[in-house]
Amino acid sequence: MSAQVHQVPAQSMKITKVKEQIGAIVTGIDLAQPVDTETKKRLYDAAVENVVLVIRGQAHLTPAQLQAAGELFGELMEDQNRLYLVDDYPLISVLDNFHKDSNGQPAKPGKNATWHTDHTNQELPPKFTMLYAVAVPDKGGATSVCNSRAAYEALPSELRQRITGMQTENTLISSTRFHIANPDILKAQLESKKPPTVHPLVRTHPETGTKALWFHKSKTEKVTGMTPEETQDFLQDLADRITQPQFCYAHEYQKGDLLIIDDRASLHKAGHDFDHSQQRRLYRMLVRGDRPK
Numbered sequence: 537m538s539a540q541v542h543q544v545p546a547q548s549m550k551i552t553k554v555k556e557q558i559g560a561i562v563t564g565i566d567l568a569q570p571v572d573t574e575t576k577k578r579l580y581d582a583a584v585e586n587v588v589l590v591i592r593g594q595a596h597l598t599p600a601q602l603q604a605a606g607e608l609f610g611e612l613m614e615d616q617n618r619l620y621l622v623d624d625y626p627l628i629s630v631l632d633n634f635h636k637d638s639n640g641q642p643a644k645p646g647k648n649a650t651w652h653t654d655h656t657n658q659e660l661p662p663k664f665t666m667l668y669a670v671a672v673p674d675k676g677g678a679t680s681v682c683n684s685r686a687a688y689e690a691l692p693s694e695l696r697q698r699i700t701g702m703q704t705e706n707t708l709i710s711s712t713r714f715h716i717a718n719p720d721i722l723k724a725q726l727e728s729k730k731p732p733t734v735h736p737l738v739r740t741h742p743e744t745g746t747k748a749l750w751f752h753k754s755k756t757e758k759v760t761g762m763t764p765e766e767t768q769d770f771l772q773d774l775a776d777r778i779t780q781p782q783f784c785y786a787h788e789y790q791k792g793d794l795l796i797i798d799d800r801a802s803l804h805k806a807g808h809d810f811d812h813s814q815q816r817r818l819y820r821m822l823v824r825g826d827r828p829k
């Protein structure tokens with residue numbers, strides 16, 4: 537029997553926009569089943585157009601099926617945090633408030649959360665970050681995502697001109713955050729001999745040609761020409777502009793939600809506002825991207 541028989545008809549899938557500037561919810565698809573080419577393209581295009589896509593109702597997926605769902609969006613890449621991975625699935629990493637660091641202390645990954653896009657210290661940062669909800673608190677713990685393309689377009693023209701051509705120097709963690717860093721990350725940074733990775737502050741989307749503000753505040757050692765402290769203040773000002781409510785969507789998870797974030801046109805942040813006696817456990821997959829230009 538051919539796999540065709542099991543294919544989900546494209547017309548059963550529904551994509552509903554959350555709001556004008558950001559977000560769409562997908563229902564009526566089972567990612568445990570093969571996905572046809574047309575459906576795959578609709579999902580991909582919706583993720584790019586809406587910046588964040590939420591595919592509901594996938595709590596039944598095995599890790600293999602989850603990985604196959606991730607691969608609908610491109611080639612998966614390794615998370616640079618290798619401490620917490622799903623057994624036998626090294627391309628699926630685990631975010632969990634119950635993790636311990638190497639000193640046996642709660643790792644509290646969200647405690648120092650800042651607005652960011654992922655892995656900017658790499659030459660080829662991911663194009664999509666996918667988050668799959670395995671365990672969720674009763675309330676809070678949202679992932680907030682903001683459209684940094686719309687925010688860029690809304691900047692005053694003088695500011696747009698001022699930031700044209702600016703570059704960021706990216707490391708594992710900015711020296712301004714050494715005092716609050718996870719000890720494992722701090723150690724890796726202090727032992728690293730790698731020079732900072734230089735990227736444009738304003739990035740052109742390789743598929744749409746649109747421009748977006750693009751940075752990871754805690755990984756930016758400097759905007760070229762500024763001190764580390766000036767850099768943090770400057771990026772905070774830009775983050776404040778990007779995180780205006782009209783550009784943002786805060787997704788509170790239901791178990792089995794699969795979130796797909798277009799990292800090339802957004803900033804995101806984990807919510808720490810939940811009862812930490814409850815578990816918040818997400819599986820993360822990253823899709824390989826291009827060199828930012």
Ligand SMILES: [Fe+2]
Nearest residue numbers: 652653654804
């Ligand atoms: Fe992130």
